[in-house]
Amino acid sequence: MESLEKLEGWLSNPENQISSVVDFDPSADRLYPFDFTAANLELTGRILADTSVFSLWVTKKLGDTHSRYGIGGYNEHRTIYSRSIHFDTLEEPRRLHLGVDIWGPAGTSVYNFFDAQVHSFKNNDHFGDYGATIILKYQLGDLTLYALYGHLSLKSLDGLEEGQFIAGGTLFASFGIPEENGNWPPHLHFQLMFDLQGKEGDYPGVCQFSNKAVYLANCPDPNLILKHTFKISAE
Template identity: 60%
Template sequence: MSSKDQLLTYLKAYPNAVGKVVDYTPGTDKLYSFDFTASNAELGIDVISDSGKFSAWVCDKLNSGYYKYGIGGYMEHRTIYARSTHFDTSDEPRRLHLGIDIWGNTGTPVYSPLDGVIHSFQDNDSFGDYGPTIILLHNLDGLALYSLYGHLSRENLDGLTLGQKISKNQQIATFGNVNENGNWPPHLHFQLMFDMEGKAGDYPGVAKFSEKEMWLKNIPDPNLILRF
């Protein structure tokens, strides 16, 4: 049985084992679906390369219909990564988004949706990167599942220890501001992985589009947990 099949089996057997990642009430809270692909003509390089303009654009979209969060992008082929050389490579720029973004206000609480422990944490402090990042390890009936939380507040890393126990629905962080979260409009990058491949405090959240099938094997759809 593949890791993805094991995860689906676990979620079906234990539906109440999954808590929340952010505060969200289905049927009441509205979600805005962002499009960060080339088809979105509103997002020119003049907007995405300026963190202030980009933040204002995101804020306007959320305020336009009283949306609690903006949602974007599992395996979305994005153009917004042209804003930073962090995503450039010698042959093919990284443009495939591997997680789901939850766009909202600075200070929005972030929770662990499952019991687990702190696997690692790190401030990935460069323009366009994750900024402060926490990675948790969850044991689901023998299946190792890692969850990554990027673009957090820097103070969220204070006092953390490797192996620290974390409970379902325990607040672990908040959305960081643009000056500490990798220079992005406030949001959470939430991602799941079966294998950390020896990495700690960081794991790719954006990859080459040509390698999509490879990444799908290790990175399941975060909405299996988010349930938006």
């Protein structure tokens, strides 16, 4: 809890200004709250089985609601991960989402919310995985925080070096197409971590429900950051 209190305290200081993660005009743009739990009966197995059909479904939802992006997912118990064996284990399948997804067109620009260094990056090239992934390291006062940006375009990895400085507000990545982002409809997986536990270019974005408390303690709600992008309240 100490790390979370430090993060909340740092963010509450008006001297610490953070940037938007994606372009968004709260006076004109809308967000659509996606529900990927079992309660969403519209999202059938037929849709999930085919990435192109799934992508069309997402695009239609955004178009029908005149939304610039879809959003949601933190601490959400999702049924959609049944589409990939990547989330299955012998003991218990992984279904609890640890980040926030921002759904929008491939090529959508991604910005760094504060001064950071490149911790690591990798193309996690498996069906259902992150695809192109970048992890940035932030020093917020005496708190070290990591942010994982997943499902990016492959060109987002070009020219990166570990330890490279990326200033806050810099456009440094973009949403990838399904062939590059782990075979998902285009979106950004945005996740915060206090401890990477020795991992590089990767960190679980979905956990077993039985491990919920451990992972949520290490992965605070990304809406603490995103509320500055979308001008919404983090709950």
